[in-house]
Amino acid sequence: MAATVMRSMLSVPGIRERFIEKARDAEADVLCFDLEDSVAWDDKPAARDLLCRVLPDFPKRGRQVFVRTNGYDTGLIEQELDAIAQPWLDGVSVSKIESARDVQRIDDYLTLLERARGLLDGQVKIAAWIENAHAVANAYEICASSERLVGICVGGEDYAVSIGVRRTKGGAELELARRASVNAAHAAGIAPLDTPWTDIRDPEGYEDELRRMKEIGFQGKFCIHPDQLGPANRIFSPPADDVDWARRVVDAYQDGVERNLGAVALDGQMIDKPVLEQAENVLAWSEQIAAMESAR
Structure with missing residues (x-):
């Protein structure tokens, strides 16, 4: 289970002050102010200056404030971090990470x-x-490259380009990237976030995904519209029935330990170590x- 809750990360264009102001009321776990895809090349210095002017007084209210930087290939990342x-700033969401060394360079800087x-030390976290x-x-x-790293985001559009296919709504072309990213993130104890759902006219398809x-x-979703936040927060939260089950499992196990029982069962299911860990995670x-x- 990841240490950082990031059920929803909302992308906010860093050059649009009107959208930045609207984000004050957004129910995102993470607000990610974008300096990359949503900002034209010539506007990047102005967007950087705008964020530095507006965000110091931005109300967090339990949310994290991240900035999405440009990748190393642009030559802009050190200026942006400066x-x-x-x-x-709670963290940076860094585009186009390809290796552990990329993360370590950012960590060092x-x-x-x-x-x-x-x-x-370590105040500024990283999502790659x-x-x-x-x-x-x-x-x-x-x-596993840095203690600053709290999550990874799968970038579906660019990944599809890199393997020479077009992005489809069904997402078959992303299956390997998604599963590999999920497995790697859980092995390292960080949060995996899924690629954006781009068809904002299809909320049913979004919830199915x-x-x-x-x-x-996956433990969260990178969102491109405020309407996507509620479903992401709801679906990536444990249902009340799961929380109730988890409490009963932990209580039953603790009761068994206190009574020195060799085996403990709940509703006919043995409570072994994996079941207990799952309940504790919930x-x-x-x-x-x-x-x-x-x-x-």
Whole structure:
């Protein structure tokens, strides 16, 4: 179970002050102010300046504030980190990560900035984008590369390009990237987030995809519209029945330990170590969500 709850990460164009203001009321777990895809090349300095002017006073209310930077191939990332590594920043979402070394370079640079500015070591977290075949091949090394890394996001459009196919609504072309990313993230103890659903006119299809992605192990969704937040938060939260089951499992197991029973069962099912761990994970996830939402 990931240490950081990121059921929904909302992309907010970094050059549109009107959208930034609207994000004040967004029910996202993470607000991700974008300096990459939504900002034209010539507008990137202005977007960077706008975020540095507006975000210091932005109300978090239990939400995390991330900035999506450009990748190393643009030559902009160090300028962006220089500008945004400030007390208000919770993390950076970094595009086009291909290797553990890419993450480590960002980690090293953030460490220098934090120490120079009197910030806590490790304050600025990292969410890495897995967006091409190289990144998928290196998924576990990327996920285990830094203690700052709290999540990865699958970038479906760019991944499809990298393997020479067109993106489809069914997403068969993303199956390997999704499953490899989920497995790597869980092995490293971080949160896997699924690629955006781009057809905002099809909310039923969106919810169907959320359920399928939860079933294969994703813990959140990168969202491109505020209307996508509610379904993502709901579906990636444990249902009340699951929380009740988890409490009963933990209580039954603890009762068995106190009574020195060799085996414990609940509703006819033996409570072995995997069942207990699953129940504990459900409770931990539910408690983190409750604590976060109580601040909103």
